[in-house]
Amino acid sequence: MPLYKIKLIDRQAIAIQTIKFVFEKPLGFTFKPGQYAGVTLINPPETDAGGITRRFSILSSPDDTELAIVTRIQSSAFKRVLNQLPLGSEVKFAGPTGTFTLHEDQSIPAVLIAGGIGIAPFYSMIRYATQHRQSQPLYLFYGNQSIQHAAFLNELSDAQQNHSLFKLIATMDTPDSAWQGEHGYITSTLIKKYISDLAQPNYYICGSPVMVTTLQETLVEMGIEEEKIRVEDFPGY
Incomplete structure (x- = not known):
């Protein structure tokens, strides 16, 4: 290296x-x-x-x-x-x-699931996709405690405006009254609300070990094949 x-x-x-x-x-x-x-x-x-x-x-x-x-x-x-x-x-x-990178077939959508600072690898992916106008549909589920804890929320909102194939789904555990997005944790209900064909995308999860394990189990329970799920967690998160 x-x-x-x-x-x-x-x-x-x-x-x-x-x-x-x-x-x-x-x-x-x-x-x-x-x-x-x-x-x-x-x-x-x-x-x-x-x-x-x-x-x-x-x-x-x-x-x-x-x-x-x-x-x-x-x-x-x-x-x-x-x-x-x-x-x-x-x-x-x-x-x-590291091999936590997007699949090469851009006809297959990517569902990115980030908790807190787990946004980091996805931020790189999204910025690069936006800069190059890539043809791959990207869905980002981004969970945080509050707006004040959500790194790069404004930049990601701008990316959604500038790239029609990128969809941001941000959710806050304890939002203030000004927040108009989703509330609570990232759950199977929230994912199903935005992903109509669950079998089509590949799924990527990044965050704390507990969050990653929980959502990996959730996806499997939803019927997602394990080979379509990629994870990255950081001990000491």
Whole structure:
């Protein structure tokens, strides 16, 4: 796996406890939407049992001139150090790797199911599909606690306006009175409301291990063949 040293060039708060980190893109670096990379801190001032390396889905589109990742800021030493890293600091970046990528037959729709920060690989897929006007129908079910927790909600809404084959179905567990979208968790009832032919698409799930396992079981109970279901989860989510 290729290993690079890349500089942090920007940091942006994009939702509650959610930070986007932008790095220089190495010359000639290529990847497929949905792949991930390992980020290793160099001589961090503190560490813990979790170590100095984490893996992150690549948030960027392959067409972007920079590399971005996104994470929820939690209590680990890794997250604290990353969040306080001065701009211009270097990290080690190993990748790309992973097979959580869209199927090649664009006549087959893709149903993307994201919980919280599990949006990251799908954001790359959707941006690339929108940029290239791909012919594959994409449905994104995106669950969050509230609008304030929903990273890239505005950008995804814009993508839906700009790409007729992309449908965003966002749902909030505890929405405020201004929210006019779906309410509650992503369930079989919600999926059936928007997917008329359940057997046609391939399904992709990304989020916490509990969320991924629950929805994988839900899809199987709905009669979806297991080979049509792809999953990605991140321990320590």
